[in-house]
Amino acid sequence: MKTKLLIFKTVANYLSFTKAAEQLFISQPAISKSVRNLEETYKTTFFIRKRNSIELTNEGKAFLIYTNKILEIYAEMENQFLHKNETYPDLIKFGVSTTLANYIMPKIISKFRVQYPKTKFEITARNSDDVEELILNQKLNFGIIEGKNTNRKLQFSKFMKDEIVLVTNAKNNTYKKGIITIETLQEVPFIMREMGSGTREIVFEHLDKYQVKRLNTVVTLNSTEAIKNYLLNSDNFAFISIHAISDDLMNNKLKIIDVKDLTIERWFYFVSRTGYQSNLMNYFENYTLNNHNF
Incomplete structure (x- = not known):
């Protein structure tokens, strides 16, 4: 079975x-x-x-x-x-993009350390471009990032799928039907992630299909948590990973606004330098794949 x-x-x-x-x-x-x-x-x-x-x-x-x-x-x-006698090194170092660092990896690492309490972690949390740069400069050997797999100097393998959704304050009743058009999307006040953010890049990659080159960005912030806190105190809008807002949806703090004919999905990827091989990386990738609820 x-x-x-x-x-x-x-x-x-x-x-x-x-x-x-x-x-x-x-x-x-x-x-x-x-x-x-x-x-x-x-x-x-x-x-x-x-x-x-x-x-x-x-x-x-x-x-x-x-x-x-x-x-x-x-x-x-x-x-x-089956794996209780496997051993891991004293320290595992890798990079992750900020969405993963805040909302996905803590659960996986905490489960890992229950089984292997002697292993410590040193995690570098940056936006996707920064993690790629650290790997290319050999300051990190591998990482997990979001959005793209286009750099030929790096090798990528899929980790998990994510969806980016449009959200606003749950008390914002501007669009009572909970759905807007692409045209309306370009008019609403937007809170956007910084340049280099994987979320930002994947959003505009999808919007480009509708010839949308820019949004009405009123504030740019460099973390999802900062954007969420801003939304809780305004009637603005933002594109955020569904993984980052599950608690806010359940607690009726934020709500999703559907954009007609627009679905933004992406993959999170394991990434390392092209040709790089490591038993540690392979073991940790397998553990992560087997211990995350997609």
């Missing part, structure tokens, strides 16, 4: 049977058969098959939540019983 769930999760993450097969080193027919068996077992349909793409059904999205929980339990069991 674990293998079938892992296959389903990989297909759901990539929304592609072909890419899932490449990632898992399994034939595409075997991937399709595994998903089909799951659908037959649970008497439902997880994916809508289109001509050149697939997408998750509502049942598929719900099943993915359960799949993530079950695979996380499998990972905990394996860490507890």
Whole structure:
């Protein structure tokens, strides 16, 4: 069952049977058969098959939540019983972009240190461009960053998918229907991340498809936390990672405003210098992949 769930999760993450097969080193027919068996077992349909793409059904999205929980339990069991005698160095150093540093990596590292309490971490948190520069200058050996994988001097592998959403103060009733157009998006007062931010770059990469070159930016800040605190005291808007606002949404402090026909998704990547090999990096990448709830 674990293998079938892992296959389903990989297909759901990539929304592609072909890419899932490449990632898992399994034939595409075997991937399709595994998903089909799951659908037959649970008497439902997880994916809508289109001509050149697939997408998750509502049942598929719900099943993915359960799949993530079950695979996380499998990972905990394996860490507890199969990997308990593995040893790691006294210190692990790497760089992460700020979104990951604030909202994702603390959970993973805290779980790691429960199992390996002798290992210490030295983490450099910067924007994505800065982390890349530190790796290229050999001040860091590897890192985890957001947004892009275009520098040929660096090698990238996918970590997890993220979505960037438009948010504002929960008390802001300017757009009561909770949806605006691309045209309206260009008029609202915006709080934007600094140049070099992976979030900023991916936002404008998507907006460029609609010939939107700039937004009505009224304040530029260099951290998501600063932007969130600003939004809590204003009726302005900002694009923020969904991972950064889960608590704010549940506590009714911030709310999401949909932008018609606009979806901004990105991947977080493991990154290192092209050709760089390290058992430590490989071990930590595998641990991170197996111990994060996507």
